[in-house]
Amino acid sequence: MKNICLLGATGSIGEQTLDIIKAHGDKFRLAAMTFGKNVEKAAEIIETFKPKYVAAGDERTYKKLKQLSFSYSFQTGVGEEALIEAAVFPEADIVVNALVGSVGLIPTLKAIEHKKTIALANKETLVTAGHIVKEHAKQYDVPLLPVDSEHSAIFQCLQGENPKQIKRLVITASGGSFRDRTRKELEGVTVEEALNHPNWSMGAKITIDSATMMNKGLEVIEAHWLFDLPYEQIDVLLHKESIIHSMVEFHDRSVIAQLGTPDMRVPIQYALSYPERLPFEEAKSLELWEIGQLNFAQADAERFRCLQFAYESGKIGGTMPTVLNAANEEAVAAFLSGRITFLEIEDIIEKALERHQAIAKPSLQEIREVDKDARRFVQTLLT
Ligand code: NAD
Ligand code: MG
Numbered sequence: 001m002k003n004i005c006l007l008g009a010t011g012s013i014g015e016q017t018l019d020i021i022k023a024h025g026d027k028f029r030l031a032a033m034t035f036g037k038n039v040e041k042a043a044e045i046i047e048t049f050k051p052k053y054v055a056a057g058d059e060r061t062y063k064k065l066k067q068l069s070f071s072y073s074f075q076t077g078v079g080e081e082a083l084i085e086a087a088v089f090p091e092a093d094i095v096v097n098a099l100v101g102s103v104g105l106i107p108t109l110k111a112i113e114h115k116k117t118i119a120l121a122n123k124e125t126l127v128t129a130g131h132i133v134k135e136h137a138k139q140y141d142v143p144l145l146p147v148d149s150e151h152s153a154i155f156q157c158l159q160g161e162n163p164k165q166i167k168r169l170v171i172t173a174s175g176g177s178f179r180d181r182t183r184k185e186l187e188g189v190t191v192e193e194a195l196n197h198p199n200w201s202m203g204a205k206i207t208i209d210s211a212t213m214m215n216k217g218l219e220v221i222e223a224h225w226l227f228d229l230p231y232e233q234i235d236v237l238l239h240k241e242s243i244i245h246s247m248v249e250f251h252d253r254s255v256i257a258q259l260g261t262p263d264m265r266v267p268i269q270y271a272l273s274y275p276e277r278l279p280f281e282e283a284k285s286l287e288l289w290e291i292g293q294l295n296f297a298q299a300d301a302e303r304f305r306c307l308q309f310a311y312e313s314g315k316i317g318g319t320m321p322t323v324l325n326a327a328n329e330e331a332v333a334a335f336l337s338g339r340i341t342f343l344e345i346e347d348i349i350e351k352a353l354e355r356h357q358a359i360a361k362p363s364l365q366e367i368r369e370v371d372k373d374a375r376r377f378v379q380t381l382l383t
Contacts, residue, residue: 002272003031005053005092005116007083007107009045010035012203013098013121013147013264018045020269024278032089034082034099039064046070053089055082080106087111094272096147097122100205101329102322102371105129109364112136119271121147123222127325129367130225144226145271150219151226152267153245153258158227159275161250169223170247170255172239173299174199176210179240183303189342191335199242199262208332212345216299217310218328221321224314231315236307238297243286261286305346309353318358319370326374327352334382348381 008014021028030049035042036057046054055077056062062078077085087095087107095111096119097104104122126133137144146152150171177196194211209215220234247257260266261284269280301308313320331348334340352374359366
């Protein structure tokens with residue numbers, strides 16, 4: 001039996017993780033959970049899974065939670081400190097980080113210090129402070145298991161292989177909600193249109209990141225840290241069906257790909273059951289004849305500027321990806337609340353990157369200061 005701490009239980013990855021825990025009640029148990037604001041959903045999860053520790057995102061939500069009555073008693077907490085309390089909850093073996101944004105960084109580091117296996121969906125953690133997370137995982141000898149479908153695919157392709165014999169990684173990209181539009185056609189697109197992803201149903205932030213292609217940019221940086229490869233060995237390929245989840249080319253030019261119907265529960269389950277594979281009847285079998293045709297195209301850097309920003313920031317390194325991530329989080333929130341247009345997301349990120357002088361090998365303190373400063377700068381652009 002593996003005991004799980006789930007950070008971000010009410011979100012898209014959170015819910016799908018709960019599906020897996022439910023499907024394998026004899027293998028997994030929810031020991032601790034956190035959620036942001038959705039008390040109703042959290043209450044349902046609590047009664048169904050009976051975790052021993054529950055943390056709410058803020059005081060108001062916490063008060064609402066405390067007013068409810070439950071059929072059993074459990075420990076509670078609130079705010080960022082409680083995210084850490086959950087992450088280090090003694091009974092948990094695995095921490096599934098399904099938070100959105102760089103708020104996921106400190107709980108991940110603390111969980112590593114407590115020797116918890118990390119199943120990481122929260123890519124912003126690796127983007128903002130990849131070197132610190134990696135060094136920490138190495139120091140405490142803790143596995144970092146990818147949940148993101150592309151990284152899970154690469155991880156699966158690499159089982160039994162020698163990482164020194166990798167020629168390159170090919171990360172596939174669906175292209176998001178606007179994959180078939182020209183730049184001109186992106187002027188004036190609405191929030192509703194941007195939130196309408198063709199292949200995946202996900203949280204709002206990652207859906208917008210997919211539409212701008214920043215999601216793929218963040219994934220390139222995530223892959224750089226997870227698989228220890230330079231950016232020159234990480235390519236992006238447009239593949240609109242999301243059937244090939246990613247591929248690895250080896251020195252002998254042999255390419256191994258991982259395929260499947262698009263269902264995030266499959267990579268989530270693999271991270272939880274690794275190194276085993278468990279049956280999962282609910283996922284749909286891949287019938288290639290039904291799909292008939294798989295399409296591929298090059299990712300155009302002019303069209304998808306966020307992808308370019310991510311490669312450039314990643315190559316500069318240090319605090320540059322921290323700024324990329326913080327500016328993106330703020331700009332996406334501003335777009336979602338109707339304060340800026342879709343294309344202004346790119347402009348804001350570009351301005352934030354241009355003004356920043358990267359600090360090489362930053363400390364955690366420096367990362368936090370740079371993150372705050374980039375967010376403050378974006379706010380000045382919005383007023
Ligand atoms: P989501 O918005 O649906 O869920 C986020 C969860 O985190 C919610 O439970 C929310 O309440 C909680 N949360 C957010 N901010 C918080 C805060 N400040 N304090 C406490 N809790 C907070 O997001 P998601 O789509 O599930 O994505 C989660 C992460 O997984 C992201 O990093 C995303 O890029 C990555 N990811 C998601 C998918 C997907 O299919 N949804 C796929 C690959 C990777
Ligand atoms: Mg992905």
